[in-house]
Amino acid sequence: MSLAYDFHDPRTARPSAALTEVMDRLGAKSTFERDEEIYAQGDDVEHLYRLVSGVVRTTRLAADGRRQVGDFYYPGDLFGLEVGPDHQFSAEALTSCEVQVVRRASVRAFAGDVELDRAILEATRRELQRTQDHLLLLGRRSAREKVAAFLLNLAEGAVPGAVDLPMGRQDMADYLGLTIETVSRMLTQLQDEEIVEFPTFRRFQVKRPEMLAALVD
Structure with a gap:
């Protein structure tokens, strides 16, 4: 039986209170030291990540070895959500970090397909806005x-x-x-x-x- 959770809040770049509650119930907290990898470019997209403390950066290595920094994430930010099956960027701890991690399948079982899909859609919208802002800066x-x-x-x-x-x-x-x-x-x-x-x-x-x-x- 799915619960009618509202997973998004269009007024903020942070996950909604409902999604935070679900992650608090189901997620495990992991710590990462500076420059430690959280997930790698090309890894399967299996988890949701919410930053509890510290700063995270996402990076991508081009075929010629050049590194591109995608963005920086701060406490409260949700990261690692992508529309495809694998990660286009890797995520690394820029400082010592605490990250809340929960499997997508666990969220889906707890809250249902519709609510998880809404969360992914809203997170994708926010990531698109981040990308547009970055392009304007470049x-x-x-x-x-x-x-x-x-x-x-x-x-x-x-x-x-x-x-x-x-x-x-x-x-x-x-x-x-x-x-x-x-x-x-x-x-x-x-x-x-x-x-x-x-x-x-x-x-x-x-x-x-x-x-x-x-x-x-």
């Missing part, structure tokens, strides 16, 4: 605009003050389609112009938000 004319937009996006989702930068320069470069040298140069320029400040390598503060926003518009 389409910006200059490296300066790309780096500014990336920092602005992180700052908008954080509390006022210093913003955590869990990803390294190479991760940023592979996400933005730039070289690590270009990313480092752009960050140095923004700091020299007192638009942002880096008190540590992995934290920054926006000093002149209007100027950072102007670089993006």
Whole structure:
């Protein structure tokens, strides 16, 4: 007997309370250390993943060995849902992570085919939006605009003050389609112009938000 769970909430990129409840009941929590693989590119899509703590990145290796960073996921985010039978990207712990994992078959048995299909459809819609946002970012004319937009996006989702930068320069470069040298140069320029400040390598503060926003518009 299936339960009438509403698996999606269009107002947020997070899974609905109902899906969270199902995952809390059925899921197991696993811990991953920094750079540890959660699932590999090409693996069968068998599980749902919800990030409890830490940051996860998805990556894809091209045939020539180049790495592309697909996206970054934060606590509360659902990841690993795809429409095909296998994963197009691998998922790795960018920091020490705790991840809630549940088999799709278990969710299907608990909540029914219709509810799971709705969850997959909504997750796919959110992933498509992520992909579109990423393409818009890659389409910006200059490296300066790309780096500014990336920092602005992180700052908008954080509390006022210093913003955590869990990803390294190479991760940023592979996400933005730039070289690590270009990313480092752009960050140095923004700091020299007192638009942002880096008190540590992995934290920054926006000093002149209007100027950072102007670089993006």
